[in-house]
Amino acid sequence: MMLQLTWFVLVAVLVAGYAILDGFDLGVGILHFLVPRSEPERRVSLASIAPVWDGNEVWLLTAGGALFAAFPPIYATVFSGFYLALMLVLLALIVRAVSIEARNRGVSPAWRHFFDVSFASGSTLVALLLGVAMGNLMRGLPLDAQGEYAGTFWALLNPFSLFIGATTVAMFAMQGACWLAMKTEGELGKRAVTAALFAWAAYVALYLDATLWAPSQAHWLFLRARQSLAPWIPAALVVPCLVGLPIFLRRGRLRLAFICSSITIAGVVAILAIAACPIFVLCPDDVRRSLTAFNAASSPRTLMAMLIIVLVALPLVLGYTVFIYRVWRGKVRTEPEEY
Amino acid sequence: MSALTLARAQFALTVMVHYLYPVLTMGLGVVLVIVAGLRLRRPDEVYDRMLRFWTHIFGVVFAGGVATGVVMEFEFGTNWASYSRFVGDIFGAPLAAEALIAFFLESSFLSILLFGERRVSRRTHFVATVMVALGATLSAFWIVAANSWQQTPAGFQIVHGRAELTDFWAAVFNPSTPLRFLHAVLGSWVTAAVFVGAISAYYLLRGQHLEFARRSLRLALLFGLVAVAAEVGVGDAHTRQVARTQPEKFAAIEVLHRSQTGAPLAVVGQPLPSVLLPKLLSFMTYFDFNARVTGLDAFAPKDRPPVTATAMSFHAMLWLGLGLGAVLGMGVFFWWRGRLFVSRRYLRVLFYCLPIPFVVNEVGWVTAEVGRQPWSVYHLLRTEDAFSRTVPAAHVAVSLLMFVVIYIGLLGLTIHLVRKKVRQGPGGDAAQVPS
Numbered sequence: 001m002m003l004q005l006t007w008f009v010l011v012a013v014l015v016a017g018y019a020i021l022d023g024f025d026l027g028v029g030i031l032h033f034l035v036p037r038s039e040p041e042r043r044v045s046l047a048s049i050a051p052v053w054d055g056n057e058v059w060l061l062t063a064g065g066a067l068f069a070a071f072p073p074i075y076a077t078v079f080s081g082f083y084l085a086l087m088l089v090l091l092a093l094i095v096r097a098v099s100i101e102a103r104n105r106g107v108s109p110a111w112r113h114f115f116d117v118s119f120a121s122g123s124t125l126v127a128l129l130l131g132v133a134m135g136n137l138m139r140g141l142p143l144d145a146q147g148e149y150a151g152t153f154w155a156l157l158n159p160f161s162l163f164i165g166a167t168t169v170a171m172f173a174m175q176g177a178c179w180l181a182m183k184t185e186g187e188l189g190k191r192a193v194t195a196a197l198f199a200w201a202a203y204v205a206l207y208l209d210a211t212l213w214a215p216s217q218a219h220w221l222f223l224r225a226r227q228s229l230a231p232w233i234p235a236a237l238v239v240p241c242l243v244g245l246p247i248f249l250r251r252g253r254l255r256l257a258f259i260c261s262s263i264t265i266a267g268v269v270a271i272l273a274i275a276a277c278p279i280f281v282l283c284p285d286d287v288r289r290s291l292t293a294f295n296a297a298s299s300p301r302t303l304m305a306m307l308i309i310v311l312v313a314l315p316l317v318l319g320y321t322v323f324i325y326r327v328w329r330g331k332v333r334t335e336p337e338e339y
Numbered sequence: 340m341s342a343l344t345l346a347r348a349q350f351a352l353t354v355m356v357h358y359l360y361p362v363l364t365m366g367l368g369v370v371l372v373i374v375a376g377l378r379l380r381r382p383d384e385v386y387d388r389m390l391r392f393w394t395h396i397f398g399v400v401f402a403g404g405v406a407t408g409v410v411m412e413f414e415f416g417t418n419w420a421s422y423s424r425f426v427g428d429i430f431g432a433p434l435a436a437e438a439l440i441a442f443f444l445e446s447s448f449l450s451i452l453l454f455g456e457r458r459v460s461r462r463t464h465f466v467a468t469v470m471v472a473l474g475a476t477l478s479a480f481w482i483v484a485a486n487s488w489q490q491t492p493a494g495f496q497i498v499h500g501r502a503e504l505t506d507f508w509a510a511v512f513n514p515s516t517p518l519r520f521l522h523a524v525l526g527s528w529v530t531a532a533v534f535v536g537a538i539s540a541y542y543l544l545r546g547q548h549l550e551f552a553r554r555s556l557r558l559a560l561l562f563g564l565v566a567v568a569a570e571v572g573v574g575d576a577h578t579r580q581v582a583r584t585q586p587e588k589f590a591a592i593e594v595l596h597r598s599q600t601g602a603p604l605a606v607v608g609q610p611l612p613s614v615l616l617p618k619l620l621s622f623m624t625y626f627d628f629n630a631r632v633t634g635l636d637a638f639a640p641k642d643r644p645p646v647t648a649t650a651m652s653f654h655a656m657l658w659l660g661l662g663l664g665a666v667l668g669m670g671v672f673f674w675w676r677g678r679l680f681v682s683r684r685y686l687r688v689l690f691y692c693l694p695i696p697f698v699v700n701e702v703g704w705v706t707a708e709v710g711r712q713p714w715s716v717y718h719l720l721r722t723e724d725a726f727s728r729t730v731p732a733a734h735v736a737v738s739l740l741m742f743v744v745i746y747i748g749l750l751g752l753t754i755h756l757v758r759k760k761v762r763q764g765p766g767g768d769a770a771q772v773p774s
Contacts, residue, residue: 050450051453051454051455054449055446060409061408061409061438061442062443064413064438065431065436067431068412068430068434071427072424072427072428072431075423076416076423080418080730086413087417087738087741093406093409098406105399105756148728298427298431298504299503301505301507302429302431302503302504305432305504306432309436313440317444320447324451327451328458
């Protein structure tokens with residue numbers, strides 16, 4: 001029992017870690033045409049994420065691997081069920097990775113513009129589609145008796161899920177803008193603060209709307225949130241952070257603003273995870289078919305072996321991640337540094 | 340075409356393109372460690388330039404590996420959902436461990452290599468280089484362990500129609516993991532050695548960056564010769580291990596249709612009738628001229644791997660690999676005779692060897708994976724029972740087409756960027772800007 005729940009929590013922690021970390025570099029991509037306005041500014045903007053973006057993306061790989069190892073039927077059902085959507089996510093991730101690496105290696109403006117466009121659109125598409133996937137999990141999926149997805153691709157693109165997708169884009173834009181505000185100076189830094197305020201307003205509006213919509217679209221989550229106090233604990237963290245964020249932005253406490261944005265993201269993931277626990281995939285038509293941390297878990301032996309690996313490796317990872325971010329602390333330098 | 344065929348084509352395409360990247364970075368990481376170590380001991384400007392140049396190339400290739408690698412981890416779930424349900428209890432763990440133990444290490448410390456020369460001391464820079472190479476090698480370990488479990492499953496029992504773990508270490512160190520890990524790692528070392536050697540030869544032929552090229556070439560030849568010599572031993576041991584653990588794959592490799600004592604070795608022309616050396620296969624496999632070797636006839640036709648592809652890819656790997664060994668050996672010989680840097684013919688041969696190690700590694704994997712057919716997990720799960728039942732063929736066709744287009748673009752871009760850097764040369768760093 002405890003082991004399965006521990007793994008439910010670990011998967012949620014990995015998702016939250018991914019959303020916070022890749023969230024800001026996806027956000028920088030979403031804002032690539034809005035915040036930096038000139039060639040030097042685009043370089044600075046990109047340079048702020050260049051040393052860390054691929055490490056951030058490893059959180060997604062780790063979350064995927066953890067889901068595969070700890071809950072194979074869920075990994076199998078969700079990934080095959082979301083087939084075309086995930087293929088688009090992969091396409092967008094490839095395009096984005098290539099754009100970051102290739103953009104500055106060409107001199108012609110056309111080359112740069114091409115990769116600017118693909119970087120921005122790839123980043124936006126990843127955020128949107130991950131949000132759509134989250135929206136569908138919030139609504140629940142039709143499953144057949146074998147626990148396989150029984151719907152179509154088009155059914156995934158329902159209004160509520162697209163709305164959650166848009167909310168996710170706004171959330172990552174807010175995170176990316178706070179990052180840029182913290183890492184850049186001058187005109188670019190000022191524009192980043194403005195963008196962060198706009199993204200914050202958009203996110204708060206969308207988030208409230210989604211919450212109002214949730215009772216009809218994600219009825220079960222809403223019911224569970226009403227029955228128990230637990231989801232309100234992270235909510236109690238999110239509210240002051242969302243209130244404080246614009247104040248910190250206006251007062252120039254940019255690091256605090258970024259921390260507020262990060263806690264908001266972690267808090268939202270926590271609210272959803274706690275309300276859903278132990279259900280990963282709800283089947284609204286027949287609740288017994290739902291995939292949960294208990295009926296879809298790997299054997300206790302595998303969960304234990306993996307837990308030991310995590311307990312040894314994760315502190316190390318966090319340790320050197322902090323070390324790396326410390327090496328890159330402070331405002332982005334723009335003088336030539338790379339080989 | 341059926342969804343199964345399309346899914347297999349897509350997996351083959353995505354994994355083969357993906358492997359072109361890590362096979363170079365795994366070996367190049369070790370080259371970087373050696374150069375960074377030499378620089379630490381005896382700092383000079385040529386080592387600085389070597390480190391910068393090869394790190395730059397490493398960065399370009401690593402990015403392609405990241406981009407194509409994410410695909411691999413998703414594809415087990417998207418295209419092989421039945422497989423994922425059947426093996427998840429065992430197969431998921433090494434993938435998660437790979438991300439957690441290896442990828443984080445590699446991608447975190449790479450930033451210091453690529454951008455951090457002025458932010459950290461030489462010693463920290465060296466440690467970061469070691470971490471990147473270690474991360475790449477650990478990643479190879481976990482992925483080869485996972486794949487080896489498909490070849491020679493161990494440490495499990497079948498419960499409720501799925502494989503459940505009974506012994507973690509027995510599953511990780513299953514009978515084929517150790518040798519296949521060494522085989523793959525040494526293959527990547529040879530790849531990096533030939534790559535570094537070929538580009539150095541290019542500069543020597545053009546009379547550019549001479550000191551840089553000489554040092555790089557000497558390093559490449561020594562490193563490559565050690566790797567290729569070890570690879571011959573490991574490859575031989577691995578083939579004999581396959582004969583014991585997957586006899587039908589071995590029979591397909593050697594085109595042995597009939598089980599027999601004193602089996603002959605087919606030397607050329609596989610899989611057609613070829614030159615046979617009597618009793619040699621028995622001797623090479625069991626050190627006994629009269630040992631009995633299992634042939635394909637010991638297995639039902641539906642359980643036999645495709646012979647042509649398995650045998651041809653194996654022999655392509657063998658002869659091309661030995662050929663590379665000869666080229667590297669010749670280089671060391673010329674070096675000893677003091678003619679290495681003046682023999683234009685040798686330098687030209689070495690230069691044209693550049694793509695060959697990539698081919699050798701790929702056909703080696705073709706042998707391993709086609710030779711595993713018709714099984715997805717050896718003797719436990721057939722490939723036809725492994726794919727996602729809910730994904731229609733049309734969807735797989737769409738994604739396959741998408742990968743064909745995007746991977747052609749990606750490969751073209753990588754080659755363009757590497758060639759551009761090579762043309763620029765190791766001296767052209769001053770104009771570089773952060774990306």
